Amino acid sequence: MAEEVKAHITGVVFQVTTKVGDKVAAGDPVIVLESMKMEIPVEAPRAGAIKEIRVREGQTVQEGETVAVLE
Amino acid sequence: MFRTVLVANRGEIARRVLRACRALGLRTVAVYSEADRDAPHVADADRAVLLGPAPARESYLSIERIVAAAREAAADAVHPGYGFLSENWRFAEACGQAGLTFIGPSPDAIRAMGDKPEARRRMAAAGVPIVPGSAAPVADVASAERVSAEVGYPVILKAAAGGGGIGMAKVSTAAELPGAFAVAARRAQSAFASGELYVERYLQAPRHVEVQVFGDTHGSVVHLHERECSIQRRHQKLVEESPAPNLAPGTKRGLTEAAVAGARAIGYVNAGTLEFLVDADGAFYFLEMNTRLQVEHPVTEEVTRLDLVATQLRVAAGEPLPFAQDKVEQRGAAIEVRIYAEDPARNFLPSPGTITRLSLPYGEGIRLESGVVEGSAVSVHYDPLLFKLIARGTDRAQAIERLAQALDACVVEGVKTTLPLLRTVVAHADFRRGQVHTQMLEQGAFHG
Numbered sequence: 001m002a003e004e005v006k007a008h009i010t011g012v013v014f015q016v017t018t019k020v021g022d023k024v025a026a027g028d029p030v031i032v033l034e035s036m037k038m039e040i041p042v043e044a045p046r047a048g049a050i051k052e053i054r055v056r057e058g059q060t061v062q063e064g065e066t067v068a069v070l071e
Numbered sequence: 072m073f074r075t076v077l078v079a080n081r082g083e084i085a086r087r088v089l090r091a092c093r094a095l096g097l098r099t100v101a102v103y104s105e106a107d108r109d110a111p112h113v114a115d116a117d118r119a120v121l122l123g124p125a126p127a128r129e130s131y132l133s134i135e136r137i138v139a140a141a142r143e144a145a146a147d148a149v150h151p152g153y154g155f156l157s158e159n160w161r162f163a164e165a166c167g168q169a170g171l172t173f174i175g176p177s178p179d180a181i182r183a184m185g186d187k188p189e190a191r192r193r194m195a196a197a198g199v200p201i202v203p204g205s206a207a208p209v210a211d212v213a214s215a216e217r218v219s220a221e222v223g224y225p226v227i228l229k230a231a232a233g234g235g236g237i238g239m240a241k242v243s244t245a246a247e248l249p250g251a252f253a254v255a256a257r258r259a260q261s262a263f264a265s266g267e268l269y270v271e272r273y274l275q276a277p278r279h280v281e282v283q284v285f286g287d288t289h290g291s292v293v294h295l296h297e298r299e300c301s302i303q304r305r306h307q308k309l310v311e312e313s314p315a316p317n318l319a320p321g322t323k324r325g326l327t328e329a330a331v332a333g334a335r336a337i338g339y340v341n342a343g344t345l346e347f348l349v350d351a352d353g354a355f356y357f358l359e360m361n362t363r364l365q366v367e368h369p370v371t372e373e374v375t376r377l378d379l380v381a382t383q384l385r386v387a388a389g390e391p392l393p394f395a396q397d398k399v400e401q402r403g404a405a406i407e408v409r410i411y412a413e414d415p416a417r418n419f420l421p422s423p424g425t426i427t428r429l430s431l432p433y434g435e436g437i438r439l440e441s442g443v444v445e446g447s448a449v450s451v452h453y454d455p456l457l458f459k460l461i462a463r464g465t466d467r468a469q470a471i472e473r474l475a476q477a478l479d480a481c482v483v484e485g486v487k488t489t490l491p492l493l494r495t496v497v498a499h500a501d502f503r504r505g506q507v508h509t510q511m512l513e514q515g516a517f518h519g
Binding site: 034 | 412420421453
């Protein structure tokens, strides 16, 4: 069952730390957002493989926006 | 005195500096990014120059664009504020090369104090006590292990080029060191383009007490007393006050003497702050020197009744300090709190957005330094400080009472802020007794 990984804050994508196909554990950072001089990881809600990454570095994302999808 | 000052900053500090310039009859130039077109600091200045897009490195952190803006607006001096380029020696140097007066210390002083191991060496040589640790950056994990064993665990790893708590890691045991070292080095590399780390003994629950100093080009160096800044989150201050409560007179004397000796040893000119950690026994250790105006400078202004920004301008113009040490009195008490667009209920996560409602207090002994107005957009691109609230009293109890009432009267809607936490701090028995230390917040003293 696919599951969307959503940004929990508004920020700019600082780093995409995973790629499609990567296996992640629950709590692993999928991407890192930068907001107000802080770097904040967006973590995988559960274990799984990255199916899709929907953002690129430098892009602004809103709170609640899907940044990646887990298999 | 120069005629036109460009303020290379935004938010409350840009407004504070612009106000001081106007009071001296100087022409003012603001700079702004595309995200800040409607920001209050832009309207405050006689002229405003667009720097570029919202990201700071294309606007407020671009030396080239700021120097070009100064040329375009025929400015003859530049005030850097705090943050951004204020502690970038290359910027100070670029200003000098462009024929602009940099309102701050020399590039050499900025460079020496910005290199933390170098700062420790220089201060130790001047007789200022420093925390036991590595004299130079440690080359690898093995050297970090050797130094840590010498000074004793727990230790703290710090980025040699760093500041603001970024890249710092506490290490409790030798077993934790290799992992913590790798993480801290990586963070330092990404934040400061240098992964160099040094090791220091970690002090348990110390206080953060700092001393404001001022030097002029005529060889005078004075101190403007101390500030207590222990209440912090992520090593960044939330509450600051002067005088520091419950500071033994001997400790206070030691701190101010050490600060003046340190500043004198490096030929320091303009406003600066030496930060110290003070342990439970009153022993104190140099932490770092900030070679710029501090965020919390208003508490010093309120107790000394001196204008630090106006003094910065005068000193940068070559005038002697307008006050001698024995005329710098510390009267009454003043406390500042920082209202950040952060959610204290979610571990201080940033809370960007639009301020839909803003109602700020006023009254006897209350001072506000705000970078926002109702309708302001709070951008993800910049520091989350919205405004500072400063309360002054004839004594600390009165300052606290005024502050508590003023905090209750603050209304900010549209973004989450640190206001609820600050209200809890100011009501807390330990704060009211002046029993504070740097780890209170993370230890959960202000929960609930």
